[in-house]
Amino acid sequence: MRSSRSAGNALRRWCYTLSSPSVALGRNERLRAPGFPCGDVREYIVSAASAGASSWVRSCVSSHLVANSTQPRQDFFRTFSEAAVAEEPAGEAGSPAVESLYKELNDSIRQKCLPxxxxxxxxxxxxxxxxxxxxALDAVDRLRRVKAVQGQQKTNYNKNIAQLMVEACIRSGDPLAALPTLMKRNVYGFTPSLDQGHLLLEHAFxxxxxxxxxKVLRTMVTNDIFPTPVSAELIIxxxxxxxxxxxxxxxAKEMRGNGVSLKKHLYDMLIATAANVGDVKQLYQVQQWREEQGIEHTxxxxxxxxxxxxLEGNAEDxxxxxxxxxxDAEKRNIYLQIMVKVWPLQVGAKVAEEEKHALLEDLKKKVAIMCESLVQSGCNVPVDVNEDFAKGAGSKSKAEDEVWTGGASS
Known part of the structure; x- marks a missing residue:
């Protein structure tokens, strides 16, 4: 009985607000009642009936819906159409081709016909x-409003239009202008999808x-577009x-924690990067992730x-x-050369200048012990530590290229 009375009071307030001029323009949209369990008045009839509401409650809602089931006043359509066909705002002129197409589109709209x-x-x-x-954004908005008025567009634009908009923003040098294409609620009627996110992530890469x-990742997640393994690779x-x-x-840690699977070669990227910057703690963390995924060593x-x-002083190990x-002897020889020639420079770049000399001297001794241990075990070492240590030209090497392209998988 109490639920029926409270439902009746809520309906009285809602019906009163619907009769107010301030909400007249909202009648063309879906009727949504604040505080109702279902949000929609029409759906609330079913809920009220199943909850044992009084006959007055059901009759009140039914009579209101019947009274308002007719088409909204024509002046509403006229006002809405005039907003869509208003003069284009003055501003910086676009290219001749775009100006011509924009003018043709607007001329069609002013003539009350679709382009x-x-x-x-x-x-x-x-x-x-x-x-x-x-x-282009102004044209998209105008066309959406005209189609909505004429009842020809009851949903958003398809994702092809959104992708063309992203590509246009990237070509123009303003990728941030494409962020609305990722938003669930945008005034242009774009349909958000992962494809737009990947286009922007590829550009950022x-x-x-x-x-x-x-910014792209934050906008994606905020609008329930969650990263995939492809997104993770672009981000990393x-x-x-x-x-x-x-x-x-x-x-990488956040994506793993939120259920985003990383491709196998991404773990090689992560562990190689940790080693190259001398971050031993992070390296063992990545190795733990590899073991959890059951990934064998490469x-x-x-x-x-x-x-x-x-780095820990265990050269023999x-x-x-x-x-x-x-x-694979060929790959092993390539990586040994990189470890002797390039890796010391990479580690040294992450320490203070006054500490670099002492670090390199210490590394040289440890790497020499490791190479000597390999030779004693019958392994060919195609590099001389005394002559070649830290003499590399940089990090763009065949071994590193294999790591970053996922080629070093064995």
Whole structure:
């Protein structure tokens, strides 16, 4: 009885607000009652009946819906249409091609007819500057409103239009303008999808732009577009190429914690990066992740562990690790050269200048002990530590290229 009375009071208040002029424009939208269990008045009839509401409650709702089931006043449509066909705002002129297509689209709208279906995609494909993108966004908004008024567009644009919009923003040099395409609630009627997110992440990867990558990732997650293994690879590669190892490991940990699967070669990327910057603690963390996933050692992971053992002063154990897990002699020789020539420079770049000399001297002794242990075990060592130590040209080597492309998988 109490639930019926409270439902009746709520309905009285809701019916009163619907008769208010301030909400007249909202009648064309879905009727949504604040505080109702189902949110929709029509759905609430069923809920009220199943809850044993009084006949007055049901009759009140039914009579109100019948009274308001007619089409809204024509002046509402007229006002809405005028907003869609209003004069375009003055601003920086776009390219001639975009201006021409934009004018053609607007002329069709002013004549109360829909433009050709190919007109909007053509406009988006021709965008090449921020001014073009601004015109394109305005055109998208106007066309959406006109279609909504005429009842021809009851849902958002399909994802193809959203992807064309992202590509247009990237070409124009303003990728942030494409973020609304990832939002569930955007005024343009874009349909958010993972494809738009990947387009923006690929652009951030190409530009080594971690700030853009983070903004895209944050927008995706906020709008329930969750990263996939492909997203994870783009994110990790962006951090790696930008040299932001701290962010790399932080995001890798967060993605694993939120159920995003990492591809097997990404674990090689992570463990090799940890070894190259001398982060032993993070290296063992990544190795633990590998073991949890049941991933066997590769040449890259074995040498990463060997580097950690060398840093800890266990050069003989490092040699044993290499012998046990690296059966491919050709790959082993390549990685040994990199470990002697390039790796010391990578580790030394992460320490203070006054500490670098002492670190390199200590590393040279430990690496020499490891190589000597390998020779005594019958392993060919194609490099002379005394002559070649820290004499590499940099980190762009065949061995590292294998790691980052996932080629070192055995």
């Amino acid at each position: 050709k279906a190919t007109l909007l995609p053509s406009l988006l494909k021709n965008c090449a500057s921020p001014a073009d993108v601004k015109l 190409g530009q080594k732009d971690t700030k853009l990558m983070l 590669r962006t951090c790696k190429d930008a040299g932001n190892t701290e962010l790399l490991f932080q995001l 040449t890259a992971s074995a040498f990463a562990l060997a580097k950690a053992l060398v 490092a040699a044993k690790t290499i012998l046990h897990h690296c059966n």
